[in-house]
Amino acid sequence: MYEVYALKYGERDTTACQFFYREPSHEPITLHFYVWLILGGPYPVLVDTGFREEDAAQRGIRDYVSPATLVARVGIEPDAIRLALISHLHWDHWAGHGLFPAAEFWIQRDEIAFWTGPAARHDVYKQLAHPVALGSLVTLNYGNRIRVVEGESQVFPGLRVHWVGGHTAGLQIVSVETASGRIVLTSDASHFYRNVERRQPVQIITDLPEMLAAFDTIHTLAGDPGRIVAGHDPEVAVRFKPVEPGVIRIA
Ligand SMILES: [Zn+2]
Numbered sequence: 001m002y003e004v005y006a007l008k009y010g011e012r013d014t015t016a017c018q019f020f021y022r023e024p025s026h027e028p029i030t031l032h033f034y035v036w037l038i039l040g041g042p043y044p045v046l047v048d049t050g051f052r053e054e055d056a057a058q059r060g061i062r063d064y065v066s067p068a069t070l071v072a073r074v075g076i077e078p079d080a081i082r083l084a085l086i087s088h089l090h091w092d093h094w095a096g097h098g099l100f101p102a103a104e105f106w107i108q109r110d111e112i113a114f115w116t117g118p119a120a121r122h123d124v125y126k127q128l129a130h131p132v133a134l135g136s137l138v139t140l141n142y143g144n145r146i147r148v149v150e151g152e153s154q155v156f157p158g159l160r161v162h163w164v165g166g167h168t169a170g171l172q173i174v175s176v177e178t179a180s181g182r183i184v185l186t187s188d189a190s191h192f193y194r195n196v197e198r199r200q201p202v203q204i205i206t207d208l209p210e211m212l213a214a215f216d217t218i219h220t221l222a223g224d225p226g227r228i229v230a231g232h233d234p235e236v237a238v239r240f241k242p243v244e245p246g247v248i249r250i251a
Contacts, residue, residue, distance in 0.1 A: 087188060
């Protein structure tokens with residue numbers, strides 16, 4: 001049985017019409033930025049890496065706390081993170097990989113192919129990339145720190161990654177068995193609960209039918225909607241249990 005924490009390391013405001021697919025409302029919304037920590041296996045596992053302080057300043061992120069600081073707040077030294085499951089390679093999930101110098105990173109083959117391939121250079125995708133962090137995929141790979149995964153893969157018994165695509169070509173979600181049942185960390189397969197609950201897509205897409213199918217996959221894996229952990233929703237702190245600033249105990 002695993003324990004799971006959501007670690008919130010920043011915030012940004014936007015509007016519903018800027019964010020959701022074909023959404024007319026100008027209602028303000030706030031994104032929270034998280035990484036997730038899974039304890040109880042042979043060693044601690046991180047999901048995503050966040051980004052660095054300079055990225056926070058450049059991209060107008062409020063209340064930034066280094067994901068490494070938050071991991072330490074739960075009692076885990078950042079260099080004790082030997083494994084990080086990377087949901088996808090958008091800047092806010094990958095640009096912080098250097099904060100975890102001992103980690104091996106598990107990334108879907110389709111995700112690496114996309115960001116090193118012909119579509120990524122277009123502005124619509126490029127604005128979501130961190131070219132320096134993406135460039136380090138090569139050096140990390142030659143240093144044996146990248147594990148390329150395809151489809152569904154077991155990390156340890158009761159801890160799996162599942163390719164869903166949709167938001168990005170190789171987006172993967174994480175399922176983890178806990179005392180509360182099987183938790184699903186959706187990352188950006190469902191930024192907000194309204195995505196997965198109302199089947200409402202976001203605007204950032206590589207494949208819309210894949211995004212819609214991912215909502216079904218999340219529900220099927222979780223079994224109970226109360227075990228879904230959305231990727232950027234402030235509501236996570238309401239549905240689960242904040243234990244100290246920036247630290248929410250999921251299970
Ligand atoms: Zn994101």
